[in-house]
Amino acid sequence: MEKLIEDFSLGLFVWQLVLFVGLVLLLRKFAWKPILGAVEKREESIQGALDSAEQAKKEMENLQADNQRLLHEAKMEREAMLKDARDLKNKMIEDAKGEAQDQANKIIEQAQATIESEKKAAISELKAQVAGLSIEIAEKVVREELSNKDKQEKLVDTMLGEAKLN
Template identity: 65%
Template sequence: MEKLIEQFSLGLFVWMLVIFIGLILLLKKFAWKPILDAVNEREEGIKNALASAERAKLDMQNLTASNERLLAEARAERDTLLKEAREIKEKMINDAKSEAQAQGEKMIAQAKAAIESEKNAAMVELKNQVSSLSIEIAEKVLKSELSNTEAQTKLVEKMLGDAKLN
């Protein structure tokens, strides 16, 4: 250290000081300002990126809440539509059952009416056949009985006797 002090030159020191100050001024003018501006720009960019990320996070939270609300609404609407569809299905089934029952009762009534009509027609036909047979039998019996005169007289007297009783 003593050696440095012994070799100290004031002229050299001044020149070094001038060069150092000049270098600092040059650096300040040409290097420090651009470096500081770049650092400040980077800091502002980072701040803006953080703010954008925070806004995006809030937007995502809002969007998620909105999506959940829409999903809940869609589920409620789906449940309502399914309930309405079930009610319509039940109504259609009940209407179809009622209509089928009414049609069945109508067909049964028509069948009963047709059976009754056929029965009446058969009874009329049977009566007609019975009366025809009775007339034919009576005619044959009368022909055989009226073939002799004595039997005719007895029949007439019997009929007259029956007529007086009434």
């Protein structure tokens, strides 16, 4: 250290000080401003990225909330559609049962009407046959009566016996 103090030169010191100050001024003008500008730009880009990330996070939360809401709405709509489908199915079944019952009642009524008309036709035909037989018997009785009364009674008994057998 003694040697440093002994070799000290004021002129050299001033020149070094001037050069140092000049260097500092040059660095400040040409290097620090661009470096500080680059650092500020970097800070701004980092802050912008953080803001974007925060905004993306908020949007993601909003999207998740929307997704949950849409999912809930879809479930509710599905339940409503299923209920409507069940109601429609039950209504269709009831309508089909009612229509089948109506058709069955109509078929039964038609069958009863057919049976009744056939019954009336059979009775009418039977009456016609009885009337025809009665006329035949009356004719034969009248013929036999004119000829013989014993034969007439015998003939009536025979015809009555035949009528019962048929």
